[in-house]
Amino acid sequence: MAIIKPFNALRPKPAIAKQVASRPYDVLNSEEAKEEAKDNPVSFLHITKSEIDLPVDIDTHSQLVYDKAKENLLQFINKEEILFREDKPCYYIYKLVMDGRSQTGLVCASSIVDYYNDIIKKHEFTRPEKEKDRIDHMTTIRAQTGNVFLAYRDVDELNTLIENWKANNQPTYDFTADDGISHTIWIVNNDDTIDTITTLFSTNVPCTYIADGHHRAASAAKVSKQFPDSEDAKYFLTTIFPASELAILDYNRVVKDLNGLTSEKLISRLQDDFFITSSPVPVKPAQLHEFGMYIDGKWYILASRKGTYTEDPIGVLDITILSNNLLVKHLDIKDQRTDKRIDFVGGIRGLKELERRVDSGEMKVAFSIYPVTMEQLFNIADSGNVMPPKTTWFEPKLRDGLLTHLI
Secondary structure, three states: OOOEEOEOOEEEOHHHHHHHOEOOHHHOOHHHHHHHHOOOOOOOHHHHOHHHHOOOOOOOOOHHHHHHHHHHHHHHHHHOOOEEEOOOOEEEEEEEEEOOEEEEEEEEEEEHHHHHOOOEEOOOOOOHHHHHHHHHHHHHHOEEOOOEEEEEOOOHHHHHHHHHHHHHOOOOEEEEOOOOOEEEEEEEOOHHHHHHHHHHHHHHOOOEEEEEOHHHHHHHHHHHHHOOOOOHHHEEEEEEEEHHHOOEEOEEEEEOOOOOOOHHHHHHHHOOOEEEEEEOOOOOOOOOOEEEEEEOOEEEEEEEOOOOOOOOOOOOOHHHHHHHHHHHOOOOOOOOOOOOOEEEEEHHHOHHHHHHHHHOOOOOEEEEEOOOOHHHHHHHHHOOOOOOOOOOEEOOOOOEOOOEEEO
16 A cells, blocks of 8 residues: 655745745756746756756766756755745645646645665666766755655545645645646645554555656656665655546657658558548547658648557557557657657647747648547556557646745
8 A cells, every 4th residue: 555644845925935846856957947937046956957057068967067966955045035944844736727628636745665676667768878967966055955746546525624624724835936826735634534544545545656767766766765864865855646636638659750651651651550531630649549740741640540559558659559560560660769760749739839840841740649548648658558659738837935845
């Protein structure tokens, strides 16, 4: 069963929470982070992307960058009195609203032991260089600044408890960020409620699933070994959402060339595995096993023929079907992780971005894909398999800086 506990969050004073809160470190490059933090000395980017305060030619993975992050964090705590640490361990309820859709999760400390024992289930491989960056950052500043986004199958008692707390208590933070996403956080500081939440997880939640943050989780697990005497290091910062609150966005593909084929020849060959119809409007697939294809200024609907894919947790995924029956079979793209001819476009950018990439001549063809479902993600993790690369895209993103776990 899932082991979670409350923690003493390092958090901003409510009056400046909006200015402190920043987008996650891994959705911005250094230049974008510098622009976003411009004229905002309290942006948490000064800690998560501290190279913005150093010369532009600095190696972003050098120890100087991590030392600067530590310096900035201590300044935020001590000199500027921007951040302070909660005086008792608490849980935190975090609601995000984007485009009228809300999702609410529980911010807590999750057990590293659960990570190693596969109570916290994974569905992606991690890259050593990305792990090392977060390991060096966490080790130097003695804090976990990046929240790991977990999911679990709904538990009615937990849903009711969290909704009741929201209805009967005032939020501590409640603001709309410049990108239009609203962030609301309640502090759960009642001892009986805290104990009830902990017990409900330990008796009703057999496992949780990493939705977003595999590198942050893997890094936290390795950092824990460096601090064997620290109770804090045995846990890591997570926000856990019931599956009913979440929606996975599409993660689409664009390809630079047709592997020597003409458009007509490609379409002709695809008819073995797909029913193909032209579309007068951009194609956002309406169901599983349906794809949109944009080529030569035209949209097509590709519907998979029965018998052209398997029903196992990986084989039934639309990205697997697209890969096996189109990318590998006709375009000779065998490894999407390494092939430079393919690129990935998050669904948050819309179908217009697919059209733009093709119409500009940069790419030859684009494919829109139906989003992975939460149940598919759970099934893959339960089976011990991993998702193909760039399969899931979650929005909205949790903000850094609002709740930090100190080691």
